[in-house]
Amino acid sequence: MRSSIRIKILGLSLAPLALTLATLIGMTSYWVNSYSTDLLDRKVRADLSVAEGFLNILKQQDLINLKQLSLNQQLQESVELQKPARISQQLYNFKMLHRLDFVRIIPAAKLSERVLKEPSLGQIASQVLAGNADAGLQLISPDELAFIDPVLIEQVRIRLLQTPMAQSTERHFEKRGMFIRALHPINNVKGEMIALLDSGRLLNRNNGFVDEIRDLVYRPGTLPDGGLGTVTLFLDDVRISTNVPNKNLPSPSGIESDPTPASRAVGTRVSKDVYQKVLVKGESWVDRAFVVNDWYISAYNPVEDLSGKRIGMLYSGFLEKPYREIHNQTLLNLTLAFVLVAVISVFLVLRSTGLITHPIRRIHSVVQAVKAGKRQRIGMMDTQDEFSELAEQFDTMLDLLEERNRQIRQAADVLEHKVESRTQSLQNKTRELEEHIRLLQATRAQLITKEKLAALGELTAGIAHEINNPAAVILGNMDLLQVSLGDHAEDVEEEIELIVQQVYRIRALVNNLLQYSRPGEYTQSMSPLNINQVIEDTLLLVRHTLEKENLEVKLTLQAKCSAQANVQQLQQVFVNLLMNAANASQSYKTIHVRSQDWYEGDSLKGVIVEVEDAGKGIAKEILPHIFDPFFTTRDNGTGLGLSVSYGIIRRYGGDIQVHSEQGHGSIFRVYLLHQARYNDSDQATTEQLLATLSEAQRKR
Structure with missing residues (x-):
């Protein structure tokens, strides 16, 4: 459909404004999105660094505490005098004071024997014997826990839960325990090692550990309304300590930001993409990730044991939804601002273009009237400009055109009369010719049909004669053959009958052929x-x-x-x-x-x-x-x-x-x-x- 000059002028006026505003919105959206993404990545990376630092502090603190215990004079005397009751009491007090899950003393004489039964102990015992006390993360199997403390076997056991986007597994339980393990020698006055101190802090279901990191990193006011900051420690791909809520489980407290043990996502597993990059390739992950049942801005780093083997991951992250809502609200506000500016601009441009479009509409209305056959003129314009001169010239042109049309109509009337008379004569001749052609075609069709039928009759008669005679010979010979064979004819009676039937079928086909050519004579x-x-x-x-x-x-x-x-x-x-x-x-x-x-x-x-x-x-x-x-x-x-x-x-x-x-x-x-x-x-x-x-x- 054709648009009016008013719309075109309006489009020309608003196009640069619309292009400018659209470019501004696009650039702003791109900048906000890029800046926000980069800022969120930096924040979650910093949060993960704080969590890693806190974990390292726990390791060093356990090692320092164990070192202080090894220097305790009373403990040294109890070990040298071999007084188990005093040793047990001192270790129990130390364990309760520092909230450890186990503390024990391994005599130097029995160290080799214990190393054979506890492979994890052998990984770090050599460093202690060399005089280097150490602390770090370590996995301990249920068999080794039976030697250390059988009570811990059930404490480390975690049921694996179905998790969306996690890679498939045939396991149903995680039976290993992740411990912060510290070892330190006890030396006598001569500097000789007489025993080895071994302590462990269980991280499976250690919710206080991850909650303390969360409270340190995600203080009130650090996240927008509805934000949720979470910290998780993984053993391989299984969450063993976390404050990530599992929305598929009931939350007795009803507070999503502070999940109870019953509603924590312990036992769920990390997504397949994160598993491949962090645990398999050993790289860090800083990006959005699907965590249990929602999308989080996440950071993952691999966690290694004392021997440098990757045994799990440390995660820190917060909900993506509040930030996405802020981003969408910002884009909506920009769009509304654009619409408001566009409406105001349209109003101003329409008022400005009225002075131009009014004369044009007047000229257009006269053109439409003349086109419809009416006699109408523009007349004098209110403005003394190019439109006034154009209107005067247009009226003069319409007068000349009207005179030329009158002369053409007169000549057309004369020509039309001559054409009608000649056309009528030509139509009469055409009808006569068409009738002659129709009669000629009908006569030709009849002649062709008669010729075909005559040829068909001659051909079918010849075919019938040529086929019926051999058929009669075959039938006669078959009768002769049957008589000649006598009683032996019974062996081939079925074949003879079949041949006779086929001969009669040939005769029937010949009769059909005759029927095609003379259907009225043969039925x-x-x-x-x-x-x-x-x-x-x-x-x-x-x-x-x-x-x-x-x-x-x-x-x-x-x-x-x-x-x-x-x-x-x-x-x-x-x-x-x-x-x-x-x-x-x-x-x-x-x-x-x-x-x-x-x-x-x-x-x-x-x-x-x-x-x-x-x-x-x-x-x-x-x-x-x-x-x-x-x-x-x-x-x-x-x-x-x-x-x-x-x-x-x-x-x-x-x-x-x-x-x-x-x-x-x-x-x-x-x-x-x-x-x-x-x-x-x-x-x-x-x-x-x-x-x-x-x-x-x-x-x-």
């Missing part, structure tokens, strides 16, 4: 037939061919109604369809032959016979021509089988239909009436047969 006898029996008899005729091609025929014969037809002609149709199906199917396939009653509504009309092959189907462009005479897709085919079959069924008042899809085989359906309506004036069939015989005579 094939018809009778009610049991279609199922006809199909079974037909299969005997093609049995050897089908067995040779390794094809199986599956019969589903359910028709109960009889059909009126000639048995030899009907067998000819079924033989053609079965042979076509055999040629189309591959070896070791099945050809389905089905029969059923033919109903239209509640009325029983006759029988339907289906022949379904297991071939490649018929192409769409070929399908309309399969019943044409001499049309075939096989090198050794004649193209007459389907054409003749179609003519036979149509003569009975029935029909043949085809359904085929390439790659899915073909189904030929034969419709036979219970009471045949013999049709010897089917124009389509007659023309088809005439063309067939003419082509055959030409080739001969």
Whole structure:
């Protein structure tokens, strides 16, 4: 649709403004998004550094405390004097004071024996023997915990929970424990090591540890409303200590930011992407990540044990949703501001363009009136500018155009009168010529039809003579053969009967050929037939061919109604369809032959016979021509089988239909009436047969 000059001027005025504002919004959105993403990444990376520092402080603190215990004079004396009761009491007091999960003393003489039973102890005992006390993270198996403290076996056990986006696993429980483990030697006054102090702080379900880091990193006011900061320690990919809430579990306190042990996501697992990058590749992850059941701005670092092996991850992160809402609200505010500026600009531009568009609209209204056939002029304009001069020149042009139109109409009237008189004469001559052509074409068609029928009669008479004589000879010789064989004729009686039947079938075909050429003089006898029996008899005729091609025929014969037809002609149709199906199917396939009653509504009309092959189907462009005479897709085919079959069924008042899809085989359906309506004036069939015989005579 054409737009008005007012809209165009408005567009030209607002386009730069709209482009500028859109660019500004895009740049602002990009800058806010980039800056926000970078700022959030920096914050979560700093939060993770604080968590790692806190964990390192815990390690060093446990080592310092253990060192102070090793210097305790009373403990040294108890070890040297071998007083187990005093040692146990002193270790118990130390354990309760520093909230450790186990503290023990391993005599130097038994250290080698313990190392054999506790492989994790052997990883760091060598450093202690070399005089280097150490503390760090270490995994301890249930078998080793049985030597240290059997009570800890159940404390470290964590059930694994189904977690979205985590990689699949066949484990159901995590039975290992992650400990902050510290070892320090106890030396006598001579500087000789007399025992080894071993302490451990269990991190499985150590919620106080992660909550303390969270409270340190995510103080009130550090996150927006609705924000949630979380810290997690992983053993491999399993959360063993976390304050990440699991929304799929009940929260007794009802406070999402302070989950109770029952609602913490302990036992859930990290997403597959984070697992591959952090635990498998050993790289840090600073990006958004799916944590249990929501998206968080997250930072992950691998955690290593005292031997430098990656055993888990340390995570710090906060909910992405509040920041995303702030970002979306900012974009919404910018968009609203743009809309407001655009509305104000449109209002101002419309007022400014009114002085230009008013004269243009006046000129446009006059143009539309003149176009509609009215006599109208612009007249004097209120403004003394280019539009006033344009209006004056336009009125002058309209006056000249009106005079020229009057002269043209006068000349057109004279010319129209002459054209009408000449046209009427030409139309009369044309009608006479068309009538002569119609009569000529009708006469020509009659002559061609008579010539074809004459040639057809001559050809069919010759064919009948040439075929009937050999057929009579064959029948006579078969009778002679049967008499000559005598009693031995019983061995080949079935084959002799089959030959005789086929000879009679040849005679019937010759009679059919005569019927095509002289349908008014020759009528094939018809009778009610049991279609199922006809199909079974037909299969005997093609049995050897089908067995040779390794094809199986599956019969589903359910028709109960009889059909009126000639048995030899009907067998000819079924033989053609079965042979076509055999040629189309591959070896070791099945050809389905089905029969059923033919109903239209509640009325029983006759029988339907289906022949379904297991071939490649018929192409769409070929399908309309399969019943044409001499049309075939096989090198050794004649193209007459389907054409003749179609003519036979149509003569009975029935029909043949085809359904085929390439790659899915073909189904030929034969419709036979219970009471045949013999049709010897089917124009389509007659023309088809005439063309067939003419082509055959030409080739001969």
